[in-house]
Amino acid sequence: MIAFVIRRLLQAVLVMMAVGFVAFSLFAYVGDPVSIMLGQDFTEETRQRLVTDLGLDKPFFVQYFNFLVNAAQGQFGISYRLARPxxxxxxxxxxxxxxxxxxxxxxxxxxxxxxxxxxxxxxxxxxxxxxxxxxxxxxxxxxxxxxxxxxxxxxxxxxxxxxxxxxxxxxxxxxxxxxxxxxxxxxxxxxxxxxxxxxxxxxxxxxxxxxxxxxxxxxxxxxxxxxxxxxxxxxxxxxxxxxxxxxxxxxxxxxxxxxxxxxxxxxxxxxxxxxxxxxxxxxxxxxxxxxxxxxxxxxxxxxxxxxxxxxxxxxxxxxxxxxxxxxxxx
Amino acid sequence: MQAGTPLLEVKNLRVEFPTRRGTLVAVDDISFSIAPGEVLGVVGESGAGKSLTGAAIIGLLEPPGRVAGGEILLDGRRIDNLPYEKMRRVRGKEIGAIFQDPLTSLNPLYTIGRQLTETIVTHLDMTEAAARDRAIQLLQDVGIPAAERRIDHYPHQLSGGMRQRVVIALALCANPRLIVADEPTTALDVSIQAQIITLIKRLCREHGTAVMLVTHDMGVIAETADRVAVMYAGRIAEIGPVRDVIRRARHPYTEGLMGSIPKLGNVQARLAQIDGAMPRLTAIPQGCAFNPRCTKVFDRCRTARPDPIDVGDTKVACWLYDQAGKAAAE
The missing domain is CATH 1.10.3720.10 (MetI-like)
Known part of the structure; x- marks a missing residue:
């Protein structure tokens, strides 16, 4: 019984990681957050700074890992639209x-x-x-x-x-x-x-x-x-x-x-x-x-x-x- | 055996199935009786109507099947036309039932103890605790070891033979005077079959319970029954004391059945077989239903249907035993 629950929980973690991967992929493939956040007027310098601030210059898997770690702590970042957590x-x-x-x-x-x-x-x-x-x-x-x-x-x-x-x-x-x-x-x-x-x-x-x-x-x-x-x-x-x-x-x-x-x-x-x-x-x-x-x-x-x-x-x-x-x- | 008033009396019972293409007569005008404490074997091929007769007696014909004629009397009281609630009180209390497949007769979700006590409490005026004691007693009676422990087991924790013992205990819960046992050993291993048959025999002797034992196994009948009814195509071909029917079969169909039982020490001989197959309900031949397969058929068999004729202690539905008829044929 307990072994069963533990096995199920492990499976649940795997499922969540898979969904997390799909959710994370949204960032990379649905729209470009940087250009959305910058709006019309920006310099190359501000764009670069924003990319670094958002961690978007890091390799894909590092970003994914960070996303998972944050998600596990209940941190999903800031809404682009409402600018609130x-x-x-x-x-x-x-x-x-x-x-x-x-x-x-x-x-x-x-x-x-x-x-x-x-x-x-x-x-x-x-x-x-x-x-x-x-x-x-x-x-x-x-x-x-x-x-x-x-x-x-x-x-x-x-x-x-x-x-x-x-x-x-x-x-x-x-x-x-x-x-x-x-x-x-x-x-x-x-x-x-x-x-x-x-x-x-x-x-x-x-x-x-x-x-x-x-x-x-x-x-x-x-x-x-x-x-x-x-x-x-x-x-x-x-x-x-x-x-x-x-x-x-x-x-x-x-x-x-x-x-x-x-x-x-x-x-x-x-x-x-x-x-x-x-x-x-x-x-x-x-x-x-x-x-x-x-x-x-x-x-x-x-x-x-x-x-x-x-x-x-x-x-x-x-x-x-x-x-x-x-x-x-x- | 026939002395005194019969416990169960079936008079001219007729069971019909209305279908789109007309009414099928599955049990056609059969009569028999069972004395208190007597074991009546009912044999016949699949579709001969023996299980339906049993179902009609306990009032559980599957719709659209229905009792279309005749009477069923228990202790002289008609039970075939009782309203559902009254018949419910007869079932389990006065007539117990044992079904073919012990693996599926028990509800998988309840312990056998709960199924026993609910049956006992339904029919007898007992507290839960008293019912539980009785349940343990019943389990011991049917030969279940460590009944105090087994009572809290679920059906899937028991073997097939054990489960059939539980089914028998369930049939005996309220001390019925008649048990309708429909193929009680067919689904079991041969070695278990003998045990179950011995058990049914012993319990019925001890409790004075009469049994209607439906089976297609002549061996089981020979071992258990006092009298035997041989059914063919919805009618009783022959009914009488088991010794007479087995040793001196009178109906050509019974003779054929006996000839088809393998005998030890007779290895060389081929088994006799009855040619052809039992007619379907939609195509029962005119006259005696057995006439197309009968080796002793004569003209009258093809035109008129024989009613049971007294021959010694048995009744035989065959024109061979109608003196006038036979004389006419010869």
Missing amino acids: VTDLLMERLPATLELSFCAATLALAVGVPMGVYTGLNRDTWISRLLLTVSLVGVSLPTFLIGILLILVFSVVLGWLPSFGRGTTVALGWWTTGFLTPTGLRALILPSITLALFQMTLIMRLVRSEMLEVLRTDYIKFARARGLHNRAINFGHALKNTLVPVITITGLQLGGIIAFAIVTETVFQWPGMGFLFIQSVSSADVPVMAAYLLLIAFFFVLINLIVDLLYYAVDPRLRIDRGAAGGHGH
Whole structure:
């Protein structure tokens, strides 16, 4: 178990170094930071000084190494566009993105799993058919369109909910939260739904197909033959066996939610990291882009690690128990 | 053996599968009974309807299969038309079931102790602690060494034979009076098969449990059963005390089955085989379903279907034993 975690952590470090390499390559290949920073009027002397100050005259691998060392310490340099430390910029916006992602993920799971179980158990009712049809819409409509439609209906026509921003936030140390004010909570609703809808339908369809699969297995038939209550069979035996694939996909989707919050944040002018990233792309603000890339990669690695650990919690077959003799079947 | 009221009585049972191309009759008008404590073997080729008969008795026919006619009585009470919840209380409590594949009959995510106690608590008025004691007792009964330790193991930590013992313990949880065992040894090694058969025999003698033992293995029947029913194409060809059926097979199909069993000390002789194959449900021949393969076929077999005829202690569905019919043929 511990060996497994250590192995996973080493792999995570490798992944981060690889992503770091890509992020670093941005500096070399996306635009020329020196000319961006210098503007129109400069002398050769000032240009040279800036190149030396930025360390750009050093060999490639030295620069890469320095980048990694700084990144490991949370130093990503200064934003070209805003002339402020990138770390500060990201930290300011991290709470907004994480709160939005958290709400979206909770919503997707809290609605998607029960709907999946229901449609899996009651295959032929009209409610199931309706949910499946509607879920097709959820899967196929692009996120930005859903966001715009929601704004149109609930902000423009009905005027119930705000169409942009986070509302009033409360600062808890460096973390700003929208959970504590009515306007903050109201502002969360539309973006959360927008971001959750795709994941929700995906989770629903996944849980449904896994349930159908598991309900056909011998141990479910045997559980019925044992006369267990339906509730125990459906939720205790069937649902738990669908969890491993559901955790896998949901974990990956959670990373996706954080990463693809870009679109939702842009639609709703949500002051999160995704919005910052889009603005940085349009002005070739490489330090922000690179740091964002690394941060997202970090989230993915972290979530994957948690997913792997959850497998252990759910499936006893993965907990290799050498103490128990008696032979292993299949 | 037939003295007293039967524990289970199956009268003119008919199981159908509605399909797009018409209704298939998988079990066609069969009748038999099982006395308390009696072991009835049911043999036949794959598709003869023996497993479906077992599934119909425990009320777990897979849709779209359904009981289309006849009655199933347990202790004189009809159980084939019970609502789901009432039938659930019969399953596991009054009728236990053992399935073919012990490797897949147990839920991989729960310890065997948890699966035993949940079955016990469902049917008997017991506390968790008392149920656990009973579970340990049951595990000891089915011959699992170190039951106190094994009870906390997961199914994958046990060998196939051990798992089938656990399945048997699960079937015995609430002391049912009838066990429907569907091919309980087919998936096991030959050496383990004998142990499991001996175990089932011993437990049923000790608990006074009747068994409906579905198998395609005549050897298992010969060793275990008191009476045997030979099924062919959804009907009972011959039913009677095991000694009679094996030593003096009357139905030409039973004779063929007996001839196809290898005998020790008879190495040179070729095994007899029955030519042809059992008809598919979509193409059951007119008259006696066995007539195209029968060596003793005569005209009447091709036109009229024989019902079981009493011959000594056995009933045989064959025109050879209908005195009037035979006279007419000769």
